Amino acid sequence: MALTAPPTPVLELSLTKRLGAFSLDVTLTAHSRRLVIWGHSGAGKSLTLRMIAGLAQPDAGRLAVEGRVLHDSQAQVSLSPQTRGVGLVFQDFALFPHYTVAQNLAFGLGRAPEAAEKVKAMARRMEVERLLNQRPAQLSGGQRQRVALGRALLAQPRLLLLDEPFSSLDSGLRARLRQEFADMVKGLDLPIILVTHDPEDVRALAQGVAIFRQGRCQGASPLPRALRLSPPPPDDLLPYLEQAS
Amino acid sequence: MDEVLFPLRLSLQVSLVATLLLTALTLPLALVFARRRFPGRGLLEVVFSLPLVLPPTVLGYYLVVVFGQRGILGGWLQQALGWTPMFNWWGAVLASMVVAFPLLFHSALAALSTVDRNLEQAAYTLGASPWRTFWRVTLPLAQRGIMAGVVLAFARALGEFGATLMIAGNIPGRTNTMPLAIYGAFMGGDLTQAHWLVLIQTLIALLVLLVARRGQGRSWR
Numbered sequence: 001m002a003l004t005a006p007p008t009p010v011l012e013l014s015l016t017k018r019l020g021a022f023s024l025d026v027t028l029t030a031h032s033r034r035l036v037i038w039g040h041s042g043a044g045k046s047l048t049l050r051m052i053a054g055l056a057q058p059d060a061g062r063l064a065v066e067g068r069v070l071h072d073s074q075a076q077v078s079l080s081p082q083t084r085g086v087g088l089v090f091q092d093f094a095l096f097p098h099y100t101v102a103q104n105l106a107f108g109l110g111r112a113p114e115a116a117e118k119v120k121a122m123a124r125r126m127e128v129e130r131l132l133n134q135r136p137a138q139l140s141g142g143q144r145q146r147v148a149l150g151r152a153l154l155a156q157p158r159l160l161l162l163d164e165p166f167s168s169l170d171s172g173l174r175a176r177l178r179q180e181f182a183d184m185v186k187g188l189d190l191p192i193i194l195v196t197h198d199p200e201d202v203r204a205l206a207q208g209v210a211i212f213r214q215g216r217c218q219g220a221s222p223l224p225r226a227l228r229l230s231p232p233p234p235d236d237l238l239p240y241l242e243q244a245s
Numbered sequence: 246m247d248e249v250l251f252p253l254r255l256s257l258q259v260s261l262v263a264t265l266l267l268t269a270l271t272l273p274l275a276l277v278f279a280r281r282r283f284p285g286r287g288l289l290e291v292v293f294s295l296p297l298v299l300p301p302t303v304l305g306y307y308l309v310v311v312f313g314q315r316g317i318l319g320g321w322l323q324q325a326l327g328w329t330p331m332f333n334w335w336g337a338v339l340a341s342m343v344v345a346f347p348l349l350f351h352s353a354l355a356a357l358s359t360v361d362r363n364l365e366q367a368a369y370t371l372g373a374s375p376w377r378t379f380w381r382v383t384l385p386l387a388q389r390g391i392m393a394g395v396v397l398a399f400a401r402a403l404g405e406f407g408a409t410l411m412i413a414g415n416i417p418g419r420t421n422t423m424p425l426a427i428y429g430a431f432m433g434g435d436l437t438q439a440h441w442l443v444l445i446q447t448l449i450a451l452l453v454l455l456v457a458r459r460g461q462g463r464s465w466r
Contacts, residue, residue: 053366053370054369054370055366055369055370080369081366081369081370082369082370082372082373082374084370086370087370087371088366088367088370090363090366090367092363094361094363094364094366094367096364096367096368096382097364097386098385098386107368107371107373107381108371108372108373110372151371152370152371155370155371155372
């Protein structure tokens with residue numbers, strides 16, 4: 001009888017960090033390829049995301065993505081943000097204001113061959129091909145978001161992080177953009193982790209959900225199927241998340 | 246004619262070299278101050294502002310204490326390399342660098358501090374080294390403020406008098422930059438030469454300020 005090894009988790013992390021009065025101590029093992037980290041503001045979600053990307057150093061702990069160790073305090077291993085293969089779409093998108101859309105998209109390509117073709121193809125995929133010569137200040141919120149996503153993807157990450165991707169969009173557009181964005185992200189062939197305080201993001205995107213509260217998280221669980229159906233019964237998700245936290 | 250052309254050429258040479266060296270030294274320093282918190286940082290910022298308020302003669306005195314033939318560094322430089330900045334145009338370069346330093350440092354620090362850290366971190370996650378990030382993201386975004394500081398430093402170097410007199414002296418044909426030559430001509434009663442030098446110095450200052458203005462209007466915003 002063949003024994004099948006348990007599948008490697010997409011994300012395994014156990015990290016602690018102290019910042020003044022705030023202390024973060026999270027343990028999380030996730031098998032979902034679309035994980036949403038949900039919690040109120042100040043729960044330590046963004047800090048955790050930044051530690052996964054290598055932009056903040058934990059005081060202690062271990063972090064592995066699909067079995068690849070990115071940080072291990074005991075073994076004194078900590079990969080730089082440049083070598084982690086982790087893409088991050090910032091909350092405010094962090095597009096370079098002095099570069100055009102094309103230059104922003106190309107930034108992570110370096111001197112890769114056929115960079116121009118890759119930029120064009122990505123622009124087509126993100127539906128920003130007519131904006132290639134514009135600067136970020138001339139774009140709408142949704143366009144900026146797609147440029148930021150395209151820019152992160154062109155650097156060929158093994159994991160994509162999204163920090164509150166809809167919070168800086170105005171509320172009228174948010175629902176439509178969320179749906180479009182969800183469809184786009186679901187077509188990606190890489191694991192994603194999205195951080196949000198909005199239960200609607202959980203509904204639109206999550207396969208699994210990890211709930212953060214005051215710097216703690218006890219792990220991730222698959223989101224119950226009933227809560228993923230759309231259109232959902234109103235307001236059932238928040239009580240579920242609140243209760244779970 | 247040489248009494249006018251030599252000081253002009255020397256002043257431009259001294260100011261240009263001083264500005265280039267100063268920029269290379271000050272930018273990394275300003276970047277550290279813009280990005281890191283460390284003990285003594287506030288005190289150092291105050292010390293760095295001293296050349297703004299101290300008389301240039303005091304700065305010149307310190308320069309002699311450090312770089313003079315019996316100075317802390319000067320003795321060693323003389324022995325090891327046979328080089329001294331005393332009474333030659335390198336002394337004038339050092340004097341210009343010291344007096345111009347606070348102008349460039351504070352402009353660069355202010356400009357670098359306004360660059361959004363998220364943009365640098367985004368560059369890191371896209372695989373860019375800190376070096377590449379500095380050249381492609383930080384510097385272009387801070388360039389307007391830095392260039393303003395560079396132009397200010399150059400203008401200040403052109404006008405440097407007191408510290409230069411202390412360390413480089415006022416040797417005709419060797420260390421008499423424009424301000425020193427003006428003083429020499431005036432004291433020696435050669436008013437025609439003084440007129441010309443004053444006129445040229447004023448025109449250059451005007452030109453530098455006009456260039457600075459134009460440079461600001463041309464940047465990306």
